[in-house]
Amino acid sequence: MLGSYLPALVFLALGLVVGGVLTVLNGIIGPKRPGTVKEQPYECGLPSEVTSNFRFGISFYLIAMLFILFDIEVVFLYPVAVQLEAFGLFALIEIMVFIFLLFVAFVFVWRRGALEWR
């Protein structure tokens, strides 16, 4: 049984050996010519115009996230609505429960003031 682990062990050992050898070889035989350009962080294209301390308002994220959540959940209602007769009473009750849970979430979000733009 332990024999079946042999490939995995060989693989592990090979990985360690190859990785280690390459790292060491790089350090030994690789050319080292440091320069100021090489020390700088890499960025492609034009110099960036956006300053790094720019921030979106936190409300934007909140509203966007809530929109996506409710949006996707409403999408869920469509297939059931279209085929309600085929699914029967069970699906109706299920969807009512689902909508009720959404409602609870909505009340929570509303009462906690997440819908007010700050």
Added chain:
Amino acid sequence: MSVNLSILVFLPLLAGLLCAVVPGSAARWIGLAASVLVLALSVMLVAAFDPDAGLQFVTDVAWIPELGVRYSLGVDGLNLFLVLMTALLWVPATFVSAHAGYTRPRLFYFQLGLAETAVLGAFLAQDLALFVVFFDLMLVPFYFLIGAWGGADRVQATTRFVIYTLVGSLLMLAGAVALGVLSTPDGGQISFDLAELARRDLPAGSQAWIFWMFALAFFVKAPLFPLHGWMPDAYRSSPVPVLVLLSAVLSKVGAYGFLRIVLPLLPDASARFAELVILIAVVSILYGSVLAFSQDEVRLVVGYSSIAQLGFITLGIFSLDPKGAQGAVMQMVNHGLVVVPLFLLAAVLVHRAGGSESLARMGGIAFRAPVLAALLLVVSLATLAMPGSPNFVGELLILFGVFETHIVYGLVASAGVVLAAVYMIRFFQRAMHNRVGPSVESRDIGRVDFAAVAPLVLVIVALGVYPQFLLGRTEAATVAKVQEAGRLAEPPAAATAKEPVR
């Protein structure tokens, strides 16, 4: 007349719980009363004991049916006197503590009671799992007793003590479970009952590693030579009443475990490794004797002499000879009886020497303290196995046993007897005679210490006069324990002639 062993075992714990809730000043007297009561119960036990009846006063109920563990207690010749010894020695230990006035008395007497319950339980358990439970439980109170009431470096000492011993105990736990599981026949119900386990077969290969797991636990507990590393620190740091129990009672549980569990349950391995264990025992005798001779601290003189004594006991057990085993049982009781007065008298001497543990600072008080000197003389002579002392009988039997089976080791071990005389006489001389130490106060033994020591000395003398009282009751059980292993250990020529049963 019958004695309920559960009451005997759990009485100290109940008293200890009571101690934990009453006012501190009352705790010590409750503790003392409980220890006396336990002693009375064990005396009744000895009185009611029938030497020919095998296991008696049995309590046997299912404890954990799913694991085949039973709550099973019983008395036979093997543990009868060890129980009596435990109960007897707990009285002076509690008595001395009661007069020493330790801080946090409620906790102290609770731990002391728990300790007595654990030791009695370990001696009386007839189920392997139950034995392991009590054996490990012993550590908890001693951990606290040394760590909270000890001297300098107590935390380090007690931690080392617990780690050493629990390393052994936990290995034993694994060994015990393995013993139970592996000896269960296919389709059979797992059992840890000692009598049942002795009937079941265990392959010799499994016996070997399980043997060493048990042996390590018992060696550490004793302690024997290579595993005694916890001993010096723990002996130095323990409070005196705890020290006497540690040395007199706890060390015997290990030796007892060999007779109760290892020899009957693992006879193949016992026979196979007997010579090695005997070697360890002989080395312990020589090592302990030499160090006892060279130590300056009184506690360590007695401590190392205990290693030598335990070496003798182990030697007797692993001679796998009925006489040797009998001697070992006798010597277990004897050692407990002499080491307690030794430590208590040593504590008196330390007190007289202004609190110094050093032998060099003692001496010269024999004339002014004749009672103290007389008591110490009797105890010292008993320790060095003077003819007429019970120790003489014990050691003689052990040596007989060893000579029967391993004559070379017997000869070497005999040197240990001589060495004992050397270190004990040195101890007595330095402590009592010679020049008066620099700050020695020459006063005789106090009433409290006298009351604690004198009865024990009387018991020693009585047992020296009439050893048959003990030997007659222990013989049947002890001989039965070594029979199987002894038969297996016979020279190959003789063994092959017989039908190999296992």
Added chain:
Amino acid sequence: MSLIAQVQAPTVDFRGLSPLIALVVGANVVLLAGLLRGAGVQRVLVPLLAAVTLIVAGALSVAIWETGDVEPLVQSALAMDTLTLSMSLLFYLAGLATIALSLRSSAVGEAGAGEYYTLLLASISGMVVLAAAENLITLFVGLELLSIPLYVLCGSAVRERASLESGLKYLVIGSVGSATVLYGLALIYGATGQTDLGRIAAAIGEQVEVGDPLLLTGIALTASGLAFKASVAPFHQWTPDVYQGAPTPITAFMAVATKTAAFAVFLRLFDAALSTNQVEWGPALAALALATILIGNVGAIGQRSLKRLLAWSGVAQAGYLLAGVVVGTRLGLQATAFYLATYLVMNMAAFAVVIASERVSERGDDISSVEGLGARSPVLAWPLTIAMLGLAGFPATAGFMGKFYLIDAAVDGQYAWLGVTIVVGSMISLVYYLRVVAAMWMAPDAPPLAGPVRRMSPASGGSPEADPRAQPETVAVALVCAALTIAIGIFPSPLFDLAVQVGTSISGI
């Protein structure tokens, strides 16, 4: 059109689902109740509602208790068998203890009581789903439902940097774990063509070979992902940091309940679905158990923070528990379930004392905060002592019985060396468990604060001598759990009976 028309409504056994329904309803009620203002509502009503929810769910779980390999619910998505129900009871108990421990926690005030307790209930319902999962899909849903609320709870002390860091760390690591599980589940599905655990078991050895590489890779990835959740080495590195940073009641909850849930799914997946190739995964899991026991115990030795110490000890305990999974036997299943119960009471006792003492000590959860506790307040020192001795496996405590059972299972399952590893681990563990005990009972008076110790303002604003009676619920949790630790250690039979009933839940082994 015709395809949809054939869809049948699944048969739903509402009786079997009742504990879950109770949890979800309770979570909603608590969320809405949390919107009401007023100290009375926030500090009394909301926790009370959460506690009632757990008690109701627990009562329903007891009511539907049925031994044997019961028929799964909802088109074999969930199995409300003894394994699920017993584990659920552990979750509820852990939840109740957490609620009690949280009552005075500053995290609740900062996050809002409604949110805090709702997230707790949601996480518990995730655990129940996870433990009950009879299907790879439900398994993953349960895993996520368990994890996501916990990420938030870890960061719920929003004014503390450490808590936020802990939440973020847990989120990142936990997501990696979840992704690994998902990948593994996908490969198992790919190999067997089934998502149902029972059918996977039937397929292995029939449609797919026991040593099929795809299947084995799937098993390996799933095991690794679950190992993240159970903090099994080498996937344990997050544990000390997250445990230390999270609000302590949440740490207690994670240490106990998350681990229980992770092992419940370990047991179900490996014993119910994959038991036929135990010979393949057994040695690998055994190696993990060995590494976990050693790494956890060695890692704990140098710790000064009690929470970190308990985190490392939790890693070690996960290793012991894994031994019960490795053997893949009924005895192993029973022993693991038994140990999980003992693990709960011992850890809860320890954490309750840590919480009580960190609230009144300016040393936070540093080990020096409990120095001299034995003299100062024995009512706290005893539970922690018992918990430490129990975790170390001393007799007359639950921990001893648990270890006994695990070693029994390991030896019985031909893994005697793993049993020996458990005791070797216990030996190492003595070093740090006893250090805590020694600090409580044997330390001289508390030394002055050393340099590296972070000064913390006591959360309750009390003096170091603050009376333990000022937080009775914390002390009560500690005392009850400690008493249970001793009770199980002396009278283990009822719990063993339960464990045997749990053993009947999976019939294939």
